[in-house]
Amino acid sequence: MDIAIVTGASSGLGREFVRQISQKKEAPDEIWAVARRIERLEELSDIAECTVRAIPLDLTKKESFDSLEKLFTSENPTIKILVNAAGFGRMGKNEDISRKEDEGIIDLNCRASVSLTDAALPYMKKKSRILQICSVAAFQPLTGLNTYAASKAFLMSHAKALHYELIRYGINVTAVCPFWIRETEFITGIKKTDERAVKHFPFYSKPPFVVRWALRDSRFNLWVSTPGPVATIMRIFSKITPHFIIVPLWDIMRRI
Numbered sequence: 375m376d377i378a379i380v381t382g383a384s385s386g387l388g389r390e391f392v393r394q395i396s397q398k399k400e401a402p403d404e405i406w407a408v409a410r411r412i413e414r415l416e417e418l419s420d421i422a423e424c425t426v427r428a429i430p431l432d433l434t435k436k437e438s439f440d441s442l443e444k445l446f447t448s449e450n451p452t453i454k455i456l457v458n459a460a461g462f463g464r465m466g467k468n469e470d471i472s473r474k475e476d477e478g479i480i481d482l483n484c485r486a487s488v489s490l491t492d493a494a495l496p497y498m499k500k501k502s503r504i505l506q507i508c509s510v511a512a513f514q515p516l517t518g519l520n521t522y523a524a525s526k527a528f529l530m531s532h533a534k535a536l537h538y539e540l541i542r543y544g545i546n547v548t549a550v551c552p553f554w555i556r557e558t559e560f561i562t563g564i565k566k567t568d569e570r571a572v573k574h575f576p577f578y579s580k581p582p583f584v585v586r587w588a589l590r591d592s593r594f595n596l597w598v599s600t601p602g603p604v605a606t607i608m609r610i611f612s613k614i615t616p617h618f619i620i621v622p623l624w625d626i627m628r629r630i
């Protein structure tokens with residue numbers, strides 16, 4: 375059985391990945407949709423054009439990976455696409471973000487994405503694809519979002535190395551680095567600690583655009599995908615501008 379696995383499928387980008395992957399000519403037999411809210415996962419059958427299996431798991435818990443590995447062993451699927459979209463952040467002063475929240479960000483954005491990739495790889499074949507959903511936050515440190523930005527830098531760096539390691543097996547790995555996206559729960563989530571740490575979220579895009587762009591770049595086996603012109607300009611700007619300029623510049627801009 376050919377499958378795709380999408381984490382963070384109960385909302386935002388993950389939900390849209392399920393919809394678009396199910397509509398492709400090469401759609402898998404099943405999409406395994408992972409997140410905590412089962413009722414949201416069950417609703418995916420209404421928007422998907424192939425079978426969706428709801429797998430309610432908290433990916434910050436180690437036992438979730440034991441259940442997933444058991445499922446892989448019993449079903450022995452071929453994993454054609456893995457999208458690690460589950461992720462969250464918190465913005466605000468370092469002292470206002472609790473140790474538990476910081477650890478949660480690292481557990482979900484870094485450890486869970488790497489663990490699921492490791493667990494899935496033995497079930498992948500030539501032409502299988504991995505999409506690690508990072509962010510333009512990966513390109514430089516960001517005040518007010520320090521742990522979140524660092525977690526995405528970790529994931530992007532891991533994805534780039536894996537991209538080269540897996541070329542000989544014909545498996546594509548792409549780090550997807552979007553700019554702000556509206557119509558997801560992410561921005562509401564990052565505002566939970568401090569509503570005003572970042573005042574504006576300009577030049578946002580919407581999930582269908584970002585997902586279409588990311589799936590295309592993954593097919594072409596780009597190691598980094600920057601959906602849209604703003605994300606691409608951010609990537610270039612962060613390459614040519616030293617961090618000692620970008621960090622204070624961002625710190626001013628986020629307060630205006």
Ligand SMILES: NC(=O)c1ccc[n+]([C@@H]2O[C@H](COP(=O)([O-])OP(=O)(O)OC[C@H]3O[C@@H](n4cnc5c(N)ncnc54)[C@H](OP(=O)(O)O)[C@@H]3O)[C@@H](O)[C@H]2O)c1
Binds near residue numbers: 433458460482
């Ligand atoms: N929106 C943006 O501006 C933006 C920009 C750049 C990058 N990104 C990245 O894009 C990815 C998707 O974000 P989004 O915008 O679609 O946000 P979202 O709507 O908040 O979706 C996040 C998803 O992660 C799941 N999730 C959260 N905690 C989890 C846990 N402990 N275990 C399992 N699943 C968990 C949530 O489902 P449950 O609550 O049901 O578990 C939800 O489905 C994230 O990695 C984010 O960092 C977002």
